Amino acid sequence: MFRSVLPIILAAMSVVAFQETKAPEKLAPYYPTPETVVERMLLFGELKAGEKMFDLGSGDGRIVIMAARKFHADATGVEFDKDLVRQSTEKIRSLGLQKTARIIPGDIMLQDYSSADLITVYLLPVSNEKVRPLLEKQLRKGVRIVAHDFEFAGWTPEKTEHVEDDGEGRSHTLFLYRR
Numbered sequence: 001m002f003r004s005v006l007p008i009i010l011a012a013m014s015v016v017a018f019q020e021t022k023a024p025e026k027l028a029p030y031y032p033t034p035e036t037v038v039e040r041m042l043l044f045g046e047l048k049a050g051e052k053m054f055d056l057g058s059g060d061g062r063i064v065i066m067a068a069r070k071f072h073a074d075a076t077g078v079e080f081d082k083d084l085v086r087q088s089t090e091k092i093r094s095l096g097l098q099k100t101a102r103i104i105p106g107d108i109m110l111q112d113y114s115s116a117d118l119i120t121v122y123l124l125p126v127s128n129e130k131v132r133p134l135l136e137k138q139l140r141k142g143v144r145i146v147a148h149d150f151e152f153a154g155w156t157p158e159k160t161e162h163v164e165d166d167g168e169g170r171s172h173t174l175f176l177y178r179r
């Protein structure tokens with residue numbers, strides 16, 4: 001009996017192991033938000049001292065660092081690119097911001113955002129669609145979400161802001177949502 005079910009058990013175990021080690025999906029390439037727009041995003045998101053913010057796909061950590069340094073928030077980035085994790089973590093350490101800023105090395109889709117007051121997102125439209133159910137499930141009522149350039153289909157923004165010139169001649173659009 002045991003010998004006949006053994007192959008089924010082994011097959012099921014390998015499926016579980018595969019799922020656990022599945023590589024994260026690349027939800028956007030690395031394309032940093034200009035510093036001028038970072039500040040506009042955090043002001044637009046009404047970030048206050050002591051609030052918890054998360055940047056989903058934090059790149060070189062510039063949003064997390066400004067949130068902690070200039071807005072005195074408790075800031076967390078999530079990033080899966082090892083070089084960007086190292087670079088941003090080193091910058092946080094060199095600025096002495098370790099108590100209020102950190103980078104989680106991992107997949108955006110596998111984190112817990114339930115403590116967030118503000119979420120910032122600069123991903124592709126199709127990725128916003130993938131992230132949306134996770135945020136709908138986890139975020140408390142009243143949490144703000146600032147999306148850079150790409151809307152969340154199915155959500156209505158409370159406000160939209162247009163940045164005509166980021167200092168390098170490019171324009172940007174920001175969308176503010178409230179759960």
Ligand SMILES: C[S@@+](CC[C@H](N)C(=O)[O-])C[C@H]1O[C@@H](n2cnc3c(N)ncnc32)[C@H](O)[C@@H]1O
Nearest residue numbers: 027028030031032033057059079080107108122
């Ligand atoms: C457009 S960049 C934005 C970087 C930063 N948020 C900013 O605005 O300057 C998107 C970032 O998301 C990261 N990323 C993409 N898919 C990811 C995933 N599944 N988990 C963690 N990071 C991811 C990329 O490596 C990249 O650094």
